[in-house]
Amino acid sequence: MASARHVTAPAGFLAAGVACRIKESGREDLAIIACKHDAAAAIVTTRNQVFGEPVRYCRSVLPKGYGRVRAVVINSGSSNVCTGAAGYRDAAAMAQQTARLLGTSARKVLVASTGIIGHRLPMAKVHAGITAAAGSLSRNNDDAALRAIMTTDTRPKYAVLRTVIGGKTATVAGMVKGSGMIAPSMATLIAVLTTDAAIAPRALHQALTAAMQDRFNAVTIDSDMSTSDMVFLLASGQAGRSPLAVGSGGYRKFCAALSEVCGRLARAVAADGEGATKLIEVTVAGARSAAEAEVAAKSVANSPLFKCAVHGGDPNWGRIAAALGKCRAKVDPNKLTLRIGATTVFRRGRPTSFRLAAVQRHLKGKTVTVACDLGLGKGRYTAITCDLSREYVTINAEYHT
Amino acid sequence: MASARHVTAPAGFLAAGVACRIKESGREDLAIIACKHDAAAAIVTTRNQVFGEPVRYCRSVLPKGYGRVRAVVINSGSSNVCTGAAGYRDAAAMAQQTARLLGTSARKVLVASTGIIGHRLPMAKVHAGITAAAGSLSRNNDDAALRAIMTTDTRPKYAVLRTVIGGKTATVAGMVKGSGMIAPSMATLIAVLTTDAAIAPRALHQALTAAMQDRFNAVTIDSDMSTSDMVFLLASGQAGRSPLAVGSGGYRKFCAALSEVCGRLARAVAADGEGATKLIEVTVAGARSAAEAEVAAKSVANSPLFKCAVHGGDPNWGRIAAALGKCRAKVDPNKLTLRIGATTVFRRGRPTSFRLAAVQRHLKGKTVTVACDLGLGKGRYTAITCDLSREYVTINAEYHT
Numbered sequence: 001m002a003s004a005r006h007v008t009a010p011a012g013f014l015a016a017g018v019a020c021r022i023k024e025s026g027r028e029d030l031a032i033i034a035c036k037h038d039a040a041a042a043i044v045t046t047r048n049q050v051f052g053e054p055v056r057y058c059r060s061v062l063p064k065g066y067g068r069v070r071a072v073v074i075n076s077g078s079s080n081v082c083t084g085a086a087g088y089r090d091a092a093a094m095a096q097q098t099a100r101l102l103g104t105s106a107r108k109v110l111v112a113s114t115g116i117i118g119h120r121l122p123m124a125k126v127h128a129g130i131t132a133a134a135g136s137l138s139r140n141n142d143d144a145a146l147r148a149i150m151t152t153d154t155r156p157k158y159a160v161l162r163t164v165i166g167g168k169t170a171t172v173a174g175m176v177k178g179s180g181m182i183a184p185s186m187a188t189l190i191a192v193l194t195t196d197a198a199i200a201p202r203a204l205h206q207a208l209t210a211a212m213q214d215r216f217n218a219v220t221i222d223s224d225m226s227t228s229d230m231v232f233l234l235a236s237g238q239a240g241r242s243p244l245a246v247g248s249g250g251y252r253k254f255c256a257a258l259s260e261v262c263g264r265l266a267r268a269v270a271a272d273g274e275g276a277t278k279l280i281e282v283t284v285a286g287a288r289s290a291a292e293a294e295v296a297a298k299s300v301a302n303s304p305l306f307k308c309a310v311h312g313g314d315p316n317w318g319r320i321a322a323a324l325g326k327c328r329a330k331v332d333p334n335k336l337t338l339r340i341g342a343t344t345v346f347r348r349g350r351p352t353s354f355r356l357a358a359v360q361r362h363l364k365g366k367t368v369t370v371a372c373d374l375g376l377g378k379g380r381y382t383a384i385t386c387d388l389s390r391e392y393v394t395i396n397a398e399y400h401t
Numbered sequence: 402m403a404s405a406r407h408v409t410a411p412a413g414f415l416a417a418g419v420a421c422r423i424k425e426s427g428r429e430d431l432a433i434i435a436c437k438h439d440a441a442a443a444i445v446t447t448r449n450q451v452f453g454e455p456v457r458y459c460r461s462v463l464p465k466g467y468g469r470v471r472a473v474v475i476n477s478g479s480s481n482v483c484t485g486a487a488g489y490r491d492a493a494a495m496a497q498q499t500a501r502l503l504g505t506s507a508r509k510v511l512v513a514s515t516g517i518i519g520h521r522l523p524m525a526k527v528h529a530g531i532t533a534a535a536g537s538l539s540r541n542n543d544d545a546a547l548r549a550i551m552t553t554d555t556r557p558k559y560a561v562l563r564t565v566i567g568g569k570t571a572t573v574a575g576m577v578k579g580s581g582m583i584a585p586s587m588a589t590l591i592a593v594l595t596t597d598a599a600i601a602p603r604a605l606h607q608a609l610t611a612a613m614q615d616r617f618n619a620v621t622i623d624s625d626m627s628t629s630d631m632v633f634l635l636a637s638g639q640a641g642r643s644p645l646a647v648g649s650g651g652y653r654k655f656c657a658a659l660s661e662v663c664g665r666l667a668r669a670v671a672a673d674g675e676g677a678t679k680l681i682e683v684t685v686a687g688a689r690s691a692a693e694a695e696v697a698a699k700s701v702a703n704s705p706l707f708k709c710a711v712h713g714g715d716p717n718w719g720r721i722a723a724a725l726g727k728c729r730a731k732v733d734p735n736k737l738t739l740r741i742g743a744t745t746v747f748r749r750g751r752p753t754s755f756r757l758a759a760v761q762r763h764l765k766g767k768t769v770t771v772a773c774d775l776g777l778g779k780g781r782y783t784a785i786t787c788d789l790s791r792e793y794v795t796i797n798a799e800y801h802t
Binding site for chain 2: 050118
């Protein structure tokens, strides 16, 4: 079938995705993404104070957020959160078994789980799944691996980018799951990013952290921060000779490619937000600082009233003004200018006599852009979200415990 | 019809509510609540940085939040927000006309408006409405006044309480509108509270501020803070001889009655939240401070995922844990205990083997209670909200601009 469409596109990576009946649906629910040798690795994990045992395990393996690992094993269907010491042993057992089958040590395997909170993993099924997955690792199975990490996602989300660094073509690729419980403030998602660029662990972590702030962290579906979110970045080094030095031209090219891949994945997550019919980009400019711009942009992006108005195609810009006004960032209505699509609807304290039809047409599209100029400074941030639909409620009222 | 059911129940008050076609529906949309003589008055206004011109007007009349006034004039259908200097003149004109008809000065009349943001008031209609309302002031018209301040409310919300202070029966009453854009952090609603207790303006303001924090501010429907929210409290003094001194037994009885009335109104607002099918009370105890308890309780009460789960009757307590973990208040899963109704579902870091049927039965009721003990201190707060339904989306996707 599909061959090396995303995470196995960079040289050196293999993947597998199998169904081991953690999910009642019988769909794929266990994935391994492995490197043929030890890869440089960096992770970013959720800032939720209630976090999963796999998160705890990964932090113990990579206390600084970077190091060298061989593989990542991920299950969906159950998140192994609020499961205590027994849950931690389950996460460690997943790493141990994967490591044994790959001929490495448990400290070289990272673990993630996603799904319902508060249930022990069905370890007999998980062990069978790991055995099957380790036996089917291939460059051709990245699509199966992606299906195996999905929960309420309605479509696979991935990105690949090639860039020339030091005369050699390097590939940066990623796959992501996530469509609900996607939140602001350093929440992330489960994403696996791979590259064949040569880059040392610490430099890799620095690149990942930077890409997070502007990309994944800009996405907010519902303001609910997951307990399980993790982003993994593995670098095989096969497309480079010596590791890229931080600050070098090659490093900057790598960072740009990584940021672009993360940006595409972030937009894909927002567009596939639970029940979403539209992608919404909220840009706040003219804030007193970048931090205030982020607070203000997310206040709009998380406003249920604003998101419902966009869903209904209603140019109710008053809800944008109200959402800005309620946040901790400084806002002065008399300096505020609001644009929906290309139309200025409010300029420095006064509604404009805008053409309603033009705004309504923009709101009917698949991507809605809102630009808020606070007129107070140079701070700028773009938050990404989706509209709020009845379908969001249906999905989340019926997600089974 | 109905006679003195709420705001005219205390001695000395009159009310009127008329339809003057600000609302396209033709329903009542202009109300006056008046005292027969100058009343002690206290107000609390929205903390939204984008606030309505009526809010600006009231703040100019009562810069300290208290004073003496004769009446409050309120319209629904249009909120007079983001309307600039012209909007301010409209608000002032409403006060001037009302004052002239009541034989007092414009500085003795307060103004509020609720409805769509960003449109000038149709002042010809408003003036006709004020004339009609001033001509129909009566003890019997408080229900019409209440209907005239409603927007997406599905039912009238009011409360009356009698208490004996200094050997005389005093009455505390209130009516409130609000079912969407109801938010945390000192946001309020439009409420008119009346009493015939004798109490000086400053003491009245102190009592109102205290009642706000634990009552109206505990309500959050959708985390969206309105630009127009105001609470008015008028005291005619007719049921008392000399003003109650702050700290006296009589003052404490008055404060308790006021708090009870505000609490009933707050619960009524939550139960009538847009699309609500259930009232939800989220109590956080054991926080490091009362402020952290409030942050944590509101984090749960504002979680769309939690509210959808309650709507679907799903005992998905993991979403409660996740919502606690994401907030700024300190949370340690190993000290955390969660109860839904009377059932403990999670105790100090471990899921209990609770009876699913008991929790499901509780979730099917009209009032759902969630108790979170953080196990870290003595801070305690109860937030009040409602479930999140498809109907909320329908209402807010179709509210006309």
